[in-house]
Amino acid sequence: MTTQAYRIDDQAIRSLANNVVAAPVLSTEKRSNLVAEVKKLILEKNAVLVAHYYTSSDMQMLAEESGGYVSDSLDMARFGNSHSASTIVVAGVKFMGETAKILNPEKTVLMPSLDAECSLDLSCPVDAFSDFCDQHPERTVVVYANTSAQVKARADWVVTSSIAVNVIKHLHQRGEKIIWGPDRYLGDYIQKQTNADMLLWQGSCIVHDEFKAKGIARLRQKYPDAAVLVHPESPREVIMQADVVGSTTALINAVSKMDNKTFIVATDNGIFYKMRQLAGNKRFIEAPTNGIGATCNSCAHCPWMEMNGLEALAETLKTGCNEITVDEKIRIKALRSVQRMIDFNPS
Numbered sequence: 001m002t003t004q005a006y007r008i009d010d011q012a013i014r015s016l017a018n019n020v021v022a023a024p025v026l027s028t029e030k031r032s033n034l035v036a037e038v039k040k041l042i043l044e045k046n047a048v049l050v051a052h053y054y055t056s057s058d059m060q061m062l063a064e065e066s067g068g069y070v071s072d073s074l075d076m077a078r079f080g081n082s083h084s085a086s087t088i089v090v091a092g093v094k095f096m097g098e099t100a101k102i103l104n105p106e107k108t109v110l111m112p113s114l115d116a117e118c119s120l121d122l123s124c125p126v127d128a129f130s131d132f133c134d135q136h137p138e139r140t141v142v143v144y145a146n147t148s149a150q151v152k153a154r155a156d157w158v159v160t161s162s163i164a165v166n167v168i169k170h171l172h173q174r175g176e177k178i179i180w181g182p183d184r185y186l187g188d189y190i191q192k193q194t195n196a197d198m199l200l201w202q203g204s205c206i207v208h209d210e211f212k213a214k215g216i217a218r219l220r221q222k223y224p225d226a227a228v229l230v231h232p233e234s235p236r237e238v239i240m241q242a243d244v245v246g247s248t249t250a251l252i253n254a255v256s257k258m259d260n261k262t263f264i265v266a267t268d269n270g271i272f273y274k275m276r277q278l279a280g281n282k283r284f285i286e287a288p289t290n291g292i293g294a295t296c297n298s299c300a301h302c303p304w305m306e307m308n309g310l311e312a313l314a315e316t317l318k319t320g321c322n323e324i325t326v327d328e329k330i331r332i333k334a335l336r337s338v339q340r341m342i343d344f345n346p347s
């Protein structure tokens with residue numbers, strides 16, 4: 001077994017994150033007018049709104065109340081695919097809009113902002129990643145869903161955090177060696193779970209990178225009955241503190257299934273909207289992001305997710321601006337690796 005790493009410099013990405021302009025805070029009156037307007041536009045335009053768990057409570061509430069869906073990136077795209085609407089509006093970040101378009105080429109895919117990036121996607125430019133893959137032609141290329149359509153097209157497999165371990169285990173059992181990108185912590189976690197031979201691209205999520213293991217340990221002392229829920233995009237020491245490590249959907253399910261009354265949660269705090277909906281009698285505490293090494297670019301909330309505001313959403317629906325397009329040759333190649341994930345059966 002070998003695990004090697006390919007390093008990238010992520011300072012430029014962090015400074016981009018620092019300069020993101022969040023959606024404006026609205027007066028109560030303006031907010032309720034916009035909510036009503038968006039609901040009307042969704043009907044008029046034969047559209048459906050799909051929102052990620054990390055978007056604001058307004059986006060998630062609107063998706064649910066207008067017949068849309070709130071979920072992780074893969075289920076967002078699946079839902080759009082099965083829905084009869086001719087337009088899918090994706091409240092999330094750009095790679096999610098692209099995944100929706102890869103799976104739904106005949107539909108119009110819109111987003112409140114095309115500038116809503118993801119540090120993992122940004123950390124994995126297709127030319128550099130392809131060069132890396134070309135240096136190891138004997139390896140199977142597996143990429144996380146948080147990548148551009150071009151990178152998905154270069155890959156053999158696309159995975160989400162919910163099935164990443166099972167897919168790599170399956171490939172490892174077939175004797176395949178892996179190139180994994182772009183999240184170094186998720187890659188490290190998968191490697192430990194599967195013992196697979198993996199070369200890791202060195203991207204990271206600016207939100208999960210900020211969680212601090214020592215702060216979580218201190219919180220555990222204060223709340224000894226709390227369960228610690230950790231998304232595997234977090235650093236290894238943070239994962240080691242976890243009672244449950246899992247995808248956004250797995251962490252949400254854990255708060256319903258577990259008997260604990262208190263949860264310390266190491267993922268984007270947008271997830272609390274859904275957790276409180278499912279277990280309103282329980283207590284949710286944000287995992288600490290302060291301490292040594294903290295830069296607070298994110299402080300447990302993704303700045304790019306924060307770009308999904310009501311004004312931008314209404315404008316997108318009204319004008320059709322911010323349409324996602326994917327070159328057809330790229331789309332067909334990317335669809336092959338996305339489809340492998342959808343068809344994957346761990347048994």
Ligand code: SF4
Pocket residue numbers: 054093117118119120121146205206207208233268302303304305
């Ligand atoms: S929370 Fe992290 S992984 Fe998710 S979109 Fe933001 S930067 Fe990307």
